[in-house]
Amino acid sequence: MLLTDNPIPDADGDRFGFRAHAEVLCSAITTTEGLPLTIGVFGPWGMGKSSFMKVCQDLLNKSDVPTVWFNPWKYDRKDEIWHALIQSVLTEIAQELERRRQSGDLALRERMAGALETVRRLSRAAAWLLARRAAGPLTAGAVTADDVNAAQAALTEPGTETYQHVNHFEQDFKDVVGTYTGGGRLVLFVDDLDRCTPDAAITVLDSLKLFLGEASCVFVLAMDYHVVAEAAARRFNNEKPDEARGRQYLEKLINFPYHLPGVSFEAIVRHLQGKITDTGLSGSRELWELTEVAFEANPRRVRRFVNGLNLTAMTLRLNPDDPPSHRLLLHAGTLLALRMKHPGFFTALQSDPDVWRRYDDAEFAKTELSGQDMALAAENPGVRRLLAAVAHRRGGFEFPDPPTPTEIRLLTQVLTVTGGTMNGGVAPSAVFTSEGTVGERPGHDA
Structure with a gap:
């Protein structure tokens, strides 16, 4: 018999006493006002951060709180990783909005259709930004092949509508999340930041702040604090990392540090x-x-x-x-x-x-x-x-x-x-x- 390193899939699979702690954290997530909110789930390698967040996600889903899960370590290049993050969230939203559009009455269909069009504009804007910064393959999501072609063409048309959507990205995303959640909140779980390259890890954190930072979202980030703080320190000075500035960067970004409860x-x-x-x-x-x-x-x-x-x-x-x-x-x-x-x-x-x-x-x-x-x-x-x-x-x-x-x-x-x-x-x-x-x-x- 060989045992895998896979995280437990849901709250029912909890074997290490995470559920009671997860219930407390989820209660705070669902009642906190003044969003967005960023929570850092800190713990060393191998201590169960992914399993703990899977328990949290399951509890939130059972309470009808929408969630999205993102694994940044699957993407190597900085440009790919922020684009993958945005497109993952937009794809999840688009699928649900389309389901509602097909099953609702006329008024609901019209409202969902409008929100879907905004999602598509956001997706094109993200693709346009990626095309400006890298010519590599785009991550599959709400963006289509035509969108990719349009994004590439936009390189020569910096004054187009797509460019304007980039400037309004935060507000448009905020509006879409409001429609998607019915005025509630979206919880985005970002796992394994400490498995990323230092540049990729910091890119994810920057993306949350630059693109998604005005929406009614709760970002739950799993990481080894010391690994990511060191990555942030190297951002300011790779030859001689500034540890104090690295810690300050994380403290400014993360509103609430949650240290993973120990497993007995x-x-x-x-x-x-x-x-x-x-x-x-x-x-x-x-x-x-x-x-x-x-x-x-x-x-x-x-x-x-x-x-x-x-x-x-x-x-x-x-x-x-x-x-x-x-x-x-x-x-x-x-x-x-x-x-x-x-x-x-x-x-x-x-x-x-x-x-x-x-x-x-x-x-x-x-x-x-x-x-x-x-x-x-x-x-x-x-x-x-x-x-x-x-x-x-x-x-x-x-x-x-x-x-x-x-x-x-x-x-x-x-x-x-x-x-x-x-x-x-x-x-x-x-x-x-x-x-x-x-x-x-x-x-x-x-």
Whole structure:
């Protein structure tokens, strides 16, 4: 079983206690006056920002509050990204207005037809702006092929009506949103800003302010605050980023900072305990202690760890006549955590398997490391804490003593393949034979 990183789709899929917090935030969204309003949902990578916003979107939709979801990281170029943002919103509005036009009475049809024409003008204006700044492909949306041709032609006609619509974009967009929402509000969710290039992330923020900033909208932006603040700082001085100005930029743009509520590690265990395919490991206090120390309460990192552990356990069980012991599986978990958190130390173990035992002895004797061991610890901050957490002489747990060089050799060979990280590490020097045993590759110096 492999677990995905996909966010939960709706409030019913909440496993981490987000719903209660989302209900509070959604209540504030639906009652706030004096729009527009920009909310920053801040949290580090992997902590569930997308899932939290999906819960919010579902709750708002169930309350008949219209929403639009936009993923800016799908677009690389700055010109494409602001255009994609605008066209995504306009397309969503156009589809709903067209539905109302077809199903309503004459007066409603006429009103919707007028609003639709305004949407088309806005779409052409956005396409015109893009054509002036870049000749690349336009994002599909309310704009048609004819609109693209007209936008390209407008390059030579700067005094046309399209140009005038650019100047009135904010007001026209405000009017369209008012018609679309019936005097209510539109909530635009912008996800994964911190996955964008710095220029793209800042372009999205600028677009909200320049084009959509007068409408009755609530913008909910998911981001790692420090990543986007650094991107803003580089905007002012790429050679020497101005961190203070970067923070001021975000503070001026974002009206309300909302820090993602933390996920309890107990909730992660309840959700993932049954996902570990090896039943002997799923209930192991030692395994979950290792997991918490290594990855804290980061759902995405823990899921990736569980994926790697499941594949490793399955690989170790290829030989049914010699199933892996609980000791070996726990060591596999520790080595997997080391590979994910401290790949430099994992690589060092492959060439010097005794380093783990030396660290363990130093921890027990409360002595300092020396020589290469000290340098290795300095290059891998946090590795001593992780190994201390799984020390076999630690009270309250039953961790095994450090693995032998033979065990380390076997496990590092397996984990180089199944370890669930993007870096390749050292290529395995041994393989599983068809009988399920470990065989040395030719030329390997055991």
